[in-house]
Amino acid sequence: MEIQFPEIQLYQGWGKPLRTESTVDGLELVSGHVPEGIQGTWYRAGPDRQYPSMFRDDVFVDGEGMAHLFRFDGGHVTYVSRWVRTARFLAQEQARRSLFGRYRNRYNDAPEASGINGGTGNTNMLFHAGKLTVLKEDDLPYEMDPDTLATGPRTDLNGAVTAVSLSAHPKLDQQRDEVITYSFQARGTGSRDIAIYIFGPDGSKQHEVWFEAPWAGVVHDFGVTEEHIIIPFFPLITDVEVLKKGGSFYQWHDDKPVHVAVLPRRGTAAQVRWFEGPTASAGHMMNAYTDGTDVHLDVVLYAGNCFPFFLTPDGRVCDSPPPLLTRFTFDLASGSKHYAQRRVCDRPGEMPRTDDRYQGRHCRNGFMIMGRSPAGTSSVGRIDLDTGAVDYWEHGERLSVHEPQFVPRSPDSPEGDGWLLVILNCLDRGHSELAILDAGRVAAGPVARLHLPVRVRSTFHGNWVPEQVLRNGRFGAGDNS
Numbered sequence: 326m327e328i329q330f331p332e333i334q335l336y337q338g339w340g341k342p343l344r345t346e347s348t349v350d351g352l353e354l355v356s357g358h359v360p361e362g363i364q365g366t367w368y369r370a371g372p373d374r375q376y377p378s379m380f381r382d383d384v385f386v387d388g389e390g391m392a393h394l395f396r397f398d399g400g401h402v403t404y405v406s407r408w409v410r411t412a413r414f415l416a417q418e419q420a421r422r423s424l425f426g427r428y429r430n431r432y433n434d435a436p437e438a439s440g441i442n443g444g445t446g447n448t449n450m451l452f453h454a455g456k457l458t459v460l461k462e463d464d465l466p467y468e469m470d471p472d473t474l475a476t477g478p479r480t481d482l483n484g485a486v487t488a489v490s491l492s493a494h495p496k497l498d499q500q501r502d503e504v505i506t507y508s509f510q511a512r513g514t515g516s517r518d519i520a521i522y523i524f525g526p527d528g529s530k531q532h533e534v535w536f537e538a539p540w541a542g543v544v545h546d547f548g549v550t551e552e553h554i555i556i557p558f559f560p561l562i563t564d565v566e567v568l569k570k571g572g573s574f575y576q577w578h579d580d581k582p583v584h585v586a587v588l589p590r591r592g593t594a595a596q597v598r599w600f601e602g603p604t605a606s607a608g609h610m611m612n613a614y615t616d617g618t619d620v621h622l623d624v625v626l627y628a629g630n631c632f633p634f635f636l637t638p639d640g641r642v643c644d645s646p647p648p649l650l651t652r653f654t655f656d657l658a659s660g661s662k663h664y665a666q667r668r669v670c671d672r673p674g675e676m677p678r679t680d681d682r683y684q685g686r687h688c689r690n691g692f693m694i695m696g697r698s699p700a701g702t703s704s705v706g707r708i709d710l711d712t713g714a715v716d717y718w719e720h721g722e723r724l725s726v727h728e729p730q731f732v733p734r735s736p737d738s739p740e741g742d743g744w745l746l747v748i749l750n751c752l753d754r755g756h757s758e759l760a761i762l763d764a765g766r767v768a769a770g771p772v773a774r775l776h777l778p779v780r781v782r783s784t785f786h787g788n789w790v791p792e793q794v795l796r797n798g799r800f801g802a803g804d805n806s
C-alpha cells in the first residue's frame with residue numbers, strides 16, 4: 326500500500342512526519358563547551374506519525390510516540406530515538422496503515438483495532454525505582470530500556486493500578502523519592518472517577534484514593550505540595566453519545582466554571598475540599614506549595630479554551646488569548662468555595678518547569694517557553710516567581726525551542742543554580758541542535774550548542790536522570806547531581 330500524507334497544516338514544515346529512528350554516538354560541538362559535571366541522561370517523548378491518519382482532521386497530540394535520550398558522559402553526548410512500540414503501533418505496523426480514528430474516539434477505529442489499547446506513549450518519560458516508563462494519559466505506562474529505548478511491557482506497576490490509565494504528568498518528589506500520580510476517567514471513557522496513587526522509593530504503592538469528578542473531562546496536569554494534592558477540572562468534557570456519532574473526544578463548555586479539588590497528600594475522598602473559579606483552561610502547572618493554611622498552584626492559564634480544535638456542543642470555535650502564568654491560592658482557613666488568582670508574569674508562556682529537586686516547595690525560579698510577542702516566535706526564559714521579572718534568550722527568528730530541562734550544577738547547589746537543556750528547531754536548516762544555557766544567565770545565550778544531524782520533529786515533556794540515580798535507582802539527598 327502506498328503511503329502519502331495529506332497536505333494538511335499539521336504535516337507541513339517542521340511538522341512533516343519524520344518516521345526515523347536515530348543513533349548518534351557523539352554529537353558534534355557547534356560552539357562553546359559542554360560544562361563539566363553534567364553526567365546523566367535526559368529522556369523526552371513526543372509525537373510522530375507512523376502512517377497517515379484515518380481522518381484529515383488529525384490533531385497534533387495524537388501521533389505515535391517517539392522516545393529520545395541524550396546521554397552526557399564527560400562532554401560526550403549520545404543521542405538515541407526510538408519508536409514506542411505500543412500495542413497500537415505493533416497492530417498498525419502489521420496492517421501497514423493507521424487503525425485508530427479520531428483522537429481517543431474508539432467508535433470510529435478500524436475493525437482491526439478492536440480490543441487493542443490505543444495509547445501512543447508520546448507524552449512524557451519517568452525514571453523511578455530503577456525503571457524507565459513512557460507515558461500517555463489514556464493508557465497505562467510502557468516500560469523502556471534506559472540504555473537502548475527498547476520498548477518493554479505495558480505495566481500496571483505489579484498489579485498496583487486498577488485504573489485504566491495513568492497521567493503523563495506524575496510528580497516526582499525527589500526529596501522523598503516518591504511518585505504521586507493519578508488517573509482521570511479512571512474506569513473508562515466517560516467515567517467521572519479520579520484515582521490518585523502514591524509510590525514509594527522501592528516502587529511499591531503507599532497510598533490510593535478514589536473520588537468523583539464534577540464531570541468526565543480532561544485532567545492533563547495537577548499540583549502536589551509537601552502537604553496537599555490539587556486537581557483542577559477545566560470544562561473540556563467527554564460525552565459518550567457524541568463519540569458514538571463519530572465526534573471529538575472533548576467539547577468546550579464555556580458556561581461552566583473551573584472546579585478544583587484540594588485534599589491532603591495522603592487524604593481520603595471525604596477530605597476533598599471543592600473550590601470554584603471563572604471559566605478558563607490550562608494544560609500545565611509549573612509548581613505548587615503549601616504556606617500555612619494557603620495552598621498555591623501556579624498554572625499556565627488560558628482565559629478561554631486551550632485546545633480550540635475542540636468545539637462547543639453547538640459547534641462554535643472558542644479560542645483564547647495567549648496563556649499567562651497565574652497563581653491560584655486556596656485559603657483552607659476561610660471556608661470560602663472560591664479561590665483567589667493573580668498573574669505571576671506578564672509575558673505569555675507554556676511548558677513550565679522548575680528545579681525538579683524542589684517540586685512541591687516554594688521556588689524562586691521558573692523556566693518556560695516564552696513568546697516574544699503574542700504572535701511572535703518563542704524562546705526560553707526564566708521567571709523570578711516572587712517578582713515576575715524575566716530573563717529571556719533573544720535568539721532571532723530562525724530558531725524555536727522545545728520545553729527546557731533544568732539540570733543542577735551539583736547535588737547541593739542552591740535552587741535554580743544549574744543548566745538548562747533545550748532542543749532547538751533550526752527552522753531554515755531542517756535539523757535540530759541541543760543547546761545548554763546557564764540557568765542563571767539565560768539572556769547570555771547557550772554556553773554550548775551541539776549539532777543533531779536530524780530534525781527532532783516534536784517533543785512534549787521529559788526528565789533528567791543523574792548518572793548516579795540511573796546506577797542505583799534512587800533519588801534523594803546527595804544523589805541528584
Ligand SMILES: [Fe+2]
Pocket residue numbers: 494545608609785786
Ligand atoms: Fe503536558
